[in-house]
Amino acid sequence: MRTALLVALILPFLQGCGEKGRQNDQAVFDEGFQTYQVRGIIAQLPSDGPPPEDLKIHHEHIPDFIGKTGEVVRNSDGTPGMKSMVMPFPELGEGVSLEGLAPGDKVVFTLKVKWLESPSGERTPRWLVSALEPLPADAEISFENKLGPATPPENPTPEPAPADDGGP
Numbered sequence: 001m002r003t004a005l006l007v008a009l010i011l012p013f014l015q016g017c018g019e020k021g022r023q024n025d026q027a028v029f030d031e032g033f034q035t036y037q038v039r040g041i042i043a044q045l046p047s048d049g050p051p052p053e054d055l056k057i058h059h060e061h062i063p064d065f066i067g068k069t070g071e072v073v074r075n076s077d078g079t080p081g082m083k084s085m086v087m088p089f090p091e092l093g094e095g096v097s098l099e100g101l102a103p104g105d106k107v108v109f110t111l112k113v114k115w116l117e118s119p120s121g122e123r124t125p126r127w128l129v130s131a132l133e134p135l136p137a138d139a140e141i142s143f144e145n146k147l148g149p150a151t152p153p154e155n156p157t158p159e160p161a162p163a164d165d166g167g168p
């Protein structure tokens with residue numbers, strides 16, 4: 001009885017103060033998410049601190065990255081998607097191991113992104129590294145951002161229908 005009470009009192013505390021960003025409820029990633037295969041170089045391994053630090057990866061350009069509008073992000077310079085950047089990855093999926101890895105190591109990982117909508121309609125992303133594998137040291141990693149559309153538009157603007165009244 002007392003043990004149960006103790007657990008009931010402590011559990012929310014542990015969940016609230018656990019490792020930074022490590023949220024237990026990853027069921028949100030069960031559906032309605034996007035998945036990307038991304039390559040990059042580890043910039044920083046996570047640590048419990050203090051202060052706690054996230055895993056950081058300098059990732060390659062993700063040209064097909066979907067933004068909050070539900071369409072591929074279009075940057076002001078015309079680059080589609082998410083440009084290469086050093087990015088924190090606070091959430092790791094179950095079974096993702098960083099053992100034996102060090103900053104500077106090349107990796108390929110699966111990124112899951114879920115856009116969450118607040119009651120006021122504000123959309124914010126939550127992202128998860130669901131898989132991660134080391135790449136050989138001589139793997140080619142490029143942080144160049146590729147201009148132009150990632151893929152040709154699936155529905156090109158249709159030709160205007162010819163006027164059937166003989167025109168003006």
Ligand SMILES: [Cu+2]
Pocket residue numbers: 059082083084085086087
């Ligand atoms: Cu990024």
